[in-house]
Amino acid sequence: xxxxxxxxxxxxxxxxxxxxxxxxxxxxxxxxxxxxxxxxxxxxxxxxxxxxxxxxxxxxxxxxxxxxxxxxxxxxxxxxxxxxxxxxxxxxxxxxxxxxxxxxxxxxxxxxxxxxxxxxxxxxxxxxxxxxxxxxxxxxxxxxxxxxxxxxxxxxxxxxxxxxxxxxxxxxxxxxxxxxxxxxxxxxxxxxxxxxxxxxxxxxxxxxxxxxxxxxxxxxxxxxxxxxxxxxxxxxxxxxxxxxxxxxxxxxxxxxxxxxxxxxxxxxxxxxxxxxxxxxxxxxxxxxxxxxxxxxxxxxxxxxxxxxxxxxxxxxxxxxxxxxxxxxxxxxxxx
Amino acid sequence: xxxxxxxxxxxxxxxxxxxxxxxxxxxxxxxxxxxxxxxxxxxxxxxxxxxxxxxxxxxxxxxxxxxxxxxxxxxxxxxxxxxxxxxxxxxxxxxxxxxxxxxxxxxxxxxxxxxxxxxxxxxxxxxxxxxxxxxxxxxxxxxxxxxxxxxxxxxxxxxxxxxxxxxxxxxxxxxxxxxxxxxxxxxxxxxxxxxxxxxxxxxxxxxxxxxxxxxxxxxxxxxxxxxxxxxxxxxxxxxxxxxxxxxxxxxxxxxxxxxxxxxxxxxxxxxxxxxxxxxxxxxxxxxxxxxxxxxxxxxxxxxxxxxxxxxxxxxxxxxxxxxxxxxxxxxxxxx
DNA sequence: CAGCAGAATCGAAGCGCTTCGACTCCTCTC
DNA sequence: GAGAGGAGTCGAAGCGCTTCGATTCTGCTG
Numbered sequence: 001x002x003x004x005x006x007x008x009x010x011x012x013x014x015x016x017x018x019x020x021x022x023x024x025x026x027x028x029x030x031x032x033x034x035x036x037x038x039x040x041x042x043x044x045x046x047x048x049x050x051x052x053x054x055x056x057x058x059x060x061x062x063x064x065x066x067x068x069x070x071x072x073x074x075x076x077x078x079x080x081x082x083x084x085x086x087x088x089x090x091x092x093x094x095x096x097x098x099x100x101x102x103x104x105x106x107x108x109x110x111x112x113x114x115x116x117x118x119x120x121x122x123x124x125x126x127x128x129x130x131x132x133x134x135x136x137x138x139x140x141x142x143x144x145x146x147x148x149x150x151x152x153x154x155x156x157x158x159x160x161x162x163x164x165x166x167x168x169x170x171x172x173x174x175x176x177x178x179x180x181x182x183x184x185x186x187x188x189x190x191x192x193x194x195x196x197x198x199x200x201x202x203x204x205x206x207x208x209x210x211x212x213x214x215x216x217x218x219x220x221x222x223x224x225x226x227x228x229x230x231x232x233x234x235x236x237x238x239x240x241x242x243x244x245x246x247x248x249x250x251x252x253x254x255x256x257x258x259x260x261x262x263x264x265x266x267x268x269x270x271x272x273x274x275x276x277x278x279x280x281x282x283x284x285x286x287x288x289x290x291x292x293x294x295x296x297x298x299x300x301x302x303x304x305x306x307x308x309x310x311x312x313x314x315x316x317x318x319x320x321x322x323x324x325x326x327x328x329x330x331x332x333x334x335x
Numbered sequence: 336x337x338x339x340x341x342x343x344x345x346x347x348x349x350x351x352x353x354x355x356x357x358x359x360x361x362x363x364x365x366x367x368x369x370x371x372x373x374x375x376x377x378x379x380x381x382x383x384x385x386x387x388x389x390x391x392x393x394x395x396x397x398x399x400x401x402x403x404x405x406x407x408x409x410x411x412x413x414x415x416x417x418x419x420x421x422x423x424x425x426x427x428x429x430x431x432x433x434x435x436x437x438x439x440x441x442x443x444x445x446x447x448x449x450x451x452x453x454x455x456x457x458x459x460x461x462x463x464x465x466x467x468x469x470x471x472x473x474x475x476x477x478x479x480x481x482x483x484x485x486x487x488x489x490x491x492x493x494x495x496x497x498x499x500x501x502x503x504x505x506x507x508x509x510x511x512x513x514x515x516x517x518x519x520x521x522x523x524x525x526x527x528x529x530x531x532x533x534x535x536x537x538x539x540x541x542x543x544x545x546x547x548x549x550x551x552x553x554x555x556x557x558x559x560x561x562x563x564x565x566x567x568x569x570x571x572x573x574x575x576x577x578x579x580x581x582x583x584x585x586x587x588x589x590x591x592x593x594x595x596x597x598x599x600x601x602x603x604x605x606x607x608x609x610x611x612x613x614x615x616x617x618x619x620x621x622x623x624x625x626x627x628x629x630x631x632x633x634x635x636x637x638x639x640x641x642x643x644x645x646x647x648x649x650x651x652x653x654x655x656x657x658x659x660x661x662x663x664x665x666x667x668x669x670x
Numbered sequence: 671c672a673g674c675a676g677a678a679t680c681g682a683a684g685c686g687c688t689t690c691g692a693c694t695c696c697t698c699t700c
Numbered sequence: 701g702a703g704a705g706g707a708g709t710c711g712a713a714g715c716g717c718t719t720c721g722a723t724t725c726t727g728c729t730g
Contacts, residue, residue: 001447001449044447045447046443046444046446046447046448047448048389048448048449049385049388049394049448049449049450050384050385050386050387050388050389050392050394050449051385051389052385053384053385053388053389054383054385054386054388054389057385059384059385061431064432066417068417068421074409074410074413075409075410077413078409078412078413081432082401082403082434085432085433085434086403086434086436089434089436089437094431094432094433094450095431095432096396096429096430096431096432097399097416097420097429097430097431097432098420098429099417099420099421099424101421101424102424108381109381111381112336112379112380112381113381113382113383113384114336114383114384114385115384115429221617222616222617223617223618223619224617249617252587252591253619256587256591256619259595260594281557282556282557282558282559282584283558284558284588284591
């Protein structure tokens with residue numbers, strides 16, 4: 001491996017000069033810069049990451065903690081993760097992938113070893129065990145999701161309360177009075193994952209306002225589970241004419257089942273989904289939906305991290321405004 | 336941050352002793368070990384990753400290059416990535432997530448900076464641009480997937496040729512003579528991604544052997560695209576009674592469409608999928624399928640990497656044996 | 671009982687980089 | 701024409717760890 005010293009020798013300057021050319025932290029004459037850059041090119045020099053980290057106490061790595069539960073809302077998670085990785089690169093950072101498996105201890109390990117300059121946490125629970133450790137560690141961090149107590153934390157998330165409200169508003173405007181919410185898997189609520197609960201809160205609040213009856217049921221997703229949930233919904237509320245679906249894995253099964261039962265979408269039943277655009281447009285019925293802006297969430301999280309690391313800190317909660325796109329799955333309530 | 340030196344002082348030993356306690360590379364008396372470990376506990380010491388990397392020229396990081404194309408066979412990619420991250424941890428490694436975006440340059444950057452001890456490449460094309468750089472860099476690497484030229488490379492993959500053959504065998508045994516392969520998106524073939532082509536090769540070879548007629552069509556996935564593909568298949572081969580589906584995103588749409596057309600599965604038409612177990616079991620019809628063992632692939636890749644880093648190298652191609660599970664989507668060909 | 675092997679520990683030399691003075695020229699300014 | 705000040709460069713001191721002798725103490729062997 002080529003070292004900085006070799007580059008310096010090749011260019012006929014001192015090591016520190018090469019370092020300053022690389023970092024731009026001091027002024028360097030054009031001629032020297034050119035010479036050094038040329039040597040770097042020619043020798044194929046790459047700064048050694050470890051040495052750099054040691055000397056500067058900056059690793060240029062952002063740790064990303066994604067939930068282990070690979071079976072849950074996977075596409076969204078993946079999209080966020082990829083967006084984080086991609087945006088991070090544009091800011092000169094690499095991303096370390098941590099699965100939830102290691103649990104809260106990962107926070108301690110990463111912070112303690114200075115492996116990463118900052119952390120981005122996904123799948124945040126309302127009372128997340130990682131948060132106390134995070135605060136204590138004093139490391140820069142950004143959450144994708146919203147815990148119960150956000151004091152001193154930077155958070156990025158879709159405004160799920162507004163999302164819920166938006167869905168209700170849309171259905172209410174179309175005249176629907178009885179609406180069922182097909183929620184995430186029960187485990188998601190048990191873990192008190194913020195977004196799921198907040199969506200329902202938003203739905204409930206707006207429903208009260210508009211005089212709509214809401215039936216909320218968790219659903220595991222998949223065909224069989226969705227069939228069960230749907231059956232129970234119609235048993236309990238035969239007059240249901242609208243559905244708000246939060247679990248992506250229940251979207252297609254639901255459409256399929258409704259069709260089989262002879263309930264036409266949107267003539268007999270309207271469906272609004274909360275899901276990525278791709279899911280909405282590729283479903284068997286083009287779905288009216290509120291998009292989950294996974295890419296944007298990942299990007300914003302990285303931007304916040306970078307800003308904080310640069311000292312331009314903002315301990316803020318940034319809620320992205322939900323956008324509802326009307327497609328072919330919603331229509332006026334049947335008379 | 337607590338340093339090794341502080342631990343040493345606290346325990347009343349020299350720094351090197353602490354280091355040896357940590358690494359176990361020299362014998363340490365039980366009493367000293369205990370004392371040092373106690374100090375580590377008490378001070379909450381974590382070795383500094385950068386310093387360690389610098390001194391040992393080992394970062395304990397494995398770089399994972401995943402394709403940028405987030406819209407393709409996402410669940411599988413995600414599952415592999417998570418399995419890699421998880422297994423890596425059990426061997427004491429962390430995982431750096433690289434998106435394809437940076438392209439082949441990423442290989443050079445990572446190798447040059449010694450950021451990672453090894454790389455795992457996913458989504459390998461037959462003539463992958465990254466491979467020459469990889470060979471040149473001399474870094475330890477394992478591919479998940481199979482390029483055209485595997486000399487000197489360690490590869491892990493499902494045996495997709497055998498997979499294709501297995502599907503054909505199953506359908507042939509049930510008496511099907513005209514079978515359509517619903518393939519991956521056209522772009523996948525254009526990029527000459529090995530697994531897609533090899534599956535078709537396997538299908539073709541076994542079909543010749545069993546006297547079966549094969550029609551292979553790429554398919555973008557999603558409802559609309561699948562509908563188009565399916566229409567064209569039946570136009571061209573109205574006698575088609577079997578389907579082999581490789582594109583996960585076409586599975587559910589296909590079942591849905593067949594049902595709408597009044598073709599019962601498996602009475603009129605049989606469907607075999609190549610997909611993760613979860614997709615197969617959660618579909619509207621429980622699918623006969625060859626599982627894509629994503630977890631296992633990720634795990635094996637890590638194990639290979641670890642073995643190579645430990646000097647127990649194997650420049651081998653490891654093909655996982657496909658397993659076909661019969662479920663409810665295949666039956667005897669209609670008379 | 672001299673001598674030697676092995677166990678346990680220490681000291682010091684880096685690993686390759688960043689960064690902080692310090693130094694040398696210039697170019698202005700009054 | 702002397703002093704101020706800035707631009708450009710260098711040297712050296714670490715950053716926190718690993719690792720390679722060297723050293724000290726046993727406990728044996730012949």
